[in-house]
Amino acid sequence: MNKTLTVSPPKVRRKKRLNTEVLSYNLLMLPGMILLLIFAVLPMVGIVIAFQRFIPAKGIWGSEWVGLxxxxxxxxxxxxxxxxxxxxxxxxxxxxxxxxxxxxxxxxxxxxxxxxxxxxxxxxxxxxxxxxxxxxxxxxxxxxxxxxxxxxxxxxxxxxxxxxxxxxxxxxxxxxxxxxxxxxxxxxxxxxxxxxxxxxxxxxxxxxxxxxxxxxxxxxxxxxxxxxxxxxxxxxxxxxxxxxxxxxxxxxxxxxxxxxxxxxxxxxxxxxxxxxxxxxxxxxxxxxxxxxxxxxxxxxxxxxxxxxxxx
Amino acid sequence: MVKSKAVSDRILIVVCYTLVTLGVLLCLLPIVHTLALSLSDKASATAGLVGLWPVNFTGAAYAAILRDKLFFTALGNSLLRVALGVPINVLFCIIMGYPLSRSRKQFPQRNIYMWFLVFTMLFSGGMIPSYVLIDELGLMDSIWALILPSAVGAYNIILLMNYFKNLPGELDEAARIDGAGAMRIMWNIYVPLALPCIATIALFSFVGHWNAWFDAAIYMESQSKIPLQTYIQQLVVESSVSSSLSPEEQMMLAEVSGKSFNAAKVFVTMLPLLLVYPFVQRYFVQGIVIGSVKG
The missing domain is CATH 1.10.3720.10 (MetI-like)
Incomplete structure (x- = not known):
């Protein structure tokens, strides 16, 4: 009886700890990912300017599309x-x-x-x-x-x-x-x-x-x-x-x-x-x-x- | 036969020493020349008489810098940029480099993040979309416009990630047996061991922030916000500021040649790097070699 008790709990604990570990890694990545989304990905979206007659006052959504x-x-x-x-x-x-x-x-x-x-x-x-x-x-x-x-x-x-x-x-x-x-x-x-x-x-x-x-x-x-x-x-x-x-x-x-x-x-x-x-x-x-x-x-x-x- | 071989070897050695010395001199002379120019008087600097030694030694150019308010404002901006930028860069390298160095078993989403990071390294939106974005975010004229866009440096993260990966995995296992959690293993075991690599990254980040000029040139609208390199750039290369000189500065230019004045500013601006670099050289060579030789 003693033996089964010592064998099974660590298994459960281990699984739980793994989850918090994965979670903490994801949390560590989060701030950097947010910055990349803003300062690297948003400018990529801004590439649509290449297909517009862009006027800063009108912005990306208001400027005229001119294709190629x-x-x-x-x-x-x-x-x-x-x-x-x-x-x-x-x-x-x-x-x-x-x-x-x-x-x-x-x-x-x-x-x-x-x-x-x-x-x-x-x-x-x-x-x-x-x-x-x-x-x-x-x-x-x-x-x-x-x-x-x-x-x-x-x-x-x-x-x-x-x-x-x-x-x-x-x-x-x-x-x-x-x-x-x-x-x-x-x-x-x-x-x-x-x-x-x-x-x-x-x-x-x-x-x-x-x-x-x-x-x-x-x-x-x-x-x-x-x-x-x-x-x-x-x-x-x-x-x-x-x-x-x-x-x-x-x-x-x-x-x-x-x-x-x-x-x-x-x-x-x-x-x-x-x-x-x-x-x-x-x-x-x-x-x-x-x-x-x-x-x-x-x-x-x-x-x-x-x-x-x-x- | 044996003798002639020795002679040819000796000639080769002499040629190598000569060429290496020539290379060293080539690298040092422009800097020595700039220093000499900054310490020469107006007449000889303007006439182009200054070589590698000051002619009619004078410290007037440096005295003029001490009276130059804009220079000190710019210096303050540069120091602020470094003080904020370097710790932020290093922190992001650690908190992103460590999880990415774990195996897929420990961190199942690793490869998704990795591909995303590499993609941002390979492809960029370019100058205009970035400019429009900074404008839209209301970051124009703010120091954060110089720090946040470059806060996450993919190249340095990969460098540190490879360094973490090459540390023995037994450390991780041993710490787990002792009951340490993932965060503790990272901060108390892996980060201290990666100090040489972290020092290299800090150096690269310092050099990058200290030398950056273009972002401030386009994002900073008021003259009081620009860092030193941008100030020098506007002053020396564009020389467009000359029309807007204050009476004080006109006076200064009367006694100090523009050439020596600029040379003095250039020299003061490179001084921090010249002072720091020989001491950290060991770390960066180590860091580069370990980071790049990885198979």
Whole structure:
């Protein structure tokens, strides 16, 4: 009798406790879910603005529906094609440079054997990542002015001063280089982590076989981080339409719209400066949909090729 | 043969040290230049004579900042934003990251929440619908317009969730045997163990809030509500404020070059990050590696 009593009650209690546990987990999720519903889902409902001639005073329910009119208008604007071309060109160049430079830097940093210096170098190169484009834009624009540091240097060596940010030839180069400057250190972290996991015996074996350091890098180090490279490159695919709003907005000016105006800055200008809400939302929707498809594709590829899962 | 191999290795080492040093210098020089510019006098700054060392050293630009009321208002707004925003971000990461790290057996609705979270991460309504929403909610000109929309950060939640998942499950079982409830297990066992990851998230949240400028630029209508980065942005990049300078500020510009004044403001604005970052670097590298390497 004693035995049956001790066996059955815990079963009942356990079931009850499980329920309160599930309930408490749901309660923990609730506040965040409410915020997401308001600040993430409601704006998605607001996308209907893209199909309206939206007038703020009339609101979403009172504005006139125009179907695909906004989209038709956009595709007929010559600016749209310039902006799309610039976005693709800048984003893809940034992706390539932003993949190659961090790998290269991780490889050379890995050859540094002096630990304190290596630590110092890492601290220095990660730092720009944490500074905002507002500050960096200000610093770079000041350095690139005709009376700035770069042109002083050019003049010192007897060259002609260059108006970098007034030239459609120079502006895209400046954008790619400064973006690389800000992000290459941070980008190298993941490769350095992969490098620290390489088996030391492999290097010893390679050395016995007569491989010098350069050959060891080529035949041991690079293959070891190849999966990481493939993974990072695949995941960056989702950024094909992200050419970097913060950077461009803080560095561009009307003289170089032809070469570095991008979708996001275009959306901002026609939307919040010219108050063409419907047009702006339509362009934004186009970008959101294409980006989402690309991100899903990139995660699918990453999972297929490297078995990566975010959760 | 052996000797030539050693020579080629030595050349490689020298090349690597040189290139790494070059990279380090490239990252530091623009910041050193800005500091030098902020400490130089008007004539040399305007003439572009300042390199990496102040010319005709003067603290006039910093003295001018001390008299700049708008700068301090903006600084106060930034501090308020960080003081509210970071704890809120971290709290949401914990209370959402922990349940999501439980198995489907313990938390049957887990996957529904997860897909919803990922969906909000993948797709967004965009700039105009968000703007209209903030307007409709009456949040224009309110600090909450800068905090609530980004309170739930899907990426950081997933980072912390993965960290919780990788902690040994035996902890959970042992605590249950001792009679601890789900909430106690979370706060007394899992949260203390996840401190390195939570520190990383707090750092990211701090950097995000400190650096954010665009939301305030579109949601804040009165000049007295904008944070520091938005203030700098309007000042330096748009330089549209120059027409509305007060007589005081006109006076200041007479003695201090606009260039050094801006450089000083930029430097003061990046100072908190420059000071905090070297100490927390260890945590964020750890956090990123653990969060991203997870298979």
């Amino acid at each position: 009119e906004n989209f038709r208008l956009i595709f007929n604007l010559p600016d749209s094609w310039t902006v799309l071309r610039n976005t693709l060109a800048l984003a893809v160049t940034k992706m390539v440079v932003g993949t190659v430079v961090p790998i290269f830097f991780a490889l050379i940093l890995n050859e540094i054997r002096c630990a304190p210096y290596k630590k110092f170098a890492q601290t220095a190169v990660y730092m720009p990542y944490f500074l905002s484009w507002v500050l960096l834009g200000s610093i770079f624009l000041s350095m690139l002015r005709t009376d700035g540091a770069i042109n002083s240097l050019i003049k010192f060596f007897g060259g002609e001063p260059i108006m970098f940010m007034a030239s459609n030839r120079w502006a895209p180069i400046i954008v790619v280089v400064t973006d690389c400057w800000k992000n290459f250190g941070y980008g190298s972290i993941i490769y350095l982590a992969a490098l620290s996991g390489v088996n030391v015996n492999l290097y010893e074996a390679a050395a016995i076989d007569g491989a010098n350091r350069l050959k060891q890098i080529w035949h041991v180090t690079l293959p070891a981080i190849a999966p990481t490279i493939v993974l990072v490159a695949t995941l960056s695919l989702g950024n094909v339409l992200n050419a970097g709003f913060d950077q461009i907005y803080n560095m561009y000016n009307p003289l170089v719209y032809d070469s570095i105006d991008i979708i996001d800055t275009f959306v901002y200008r026609i939307g919040l400066v010219e108050m063409q809400y419907g047009l702006s939302t339509a362009v934004g929707l186009f970008k959101s949909v294409v980006s989402m498809v690309l991100i899903i594709l990139s995660y699918w590829l990453a999972r297929k090729w490297t078995g990566y899962r975010i959760f």
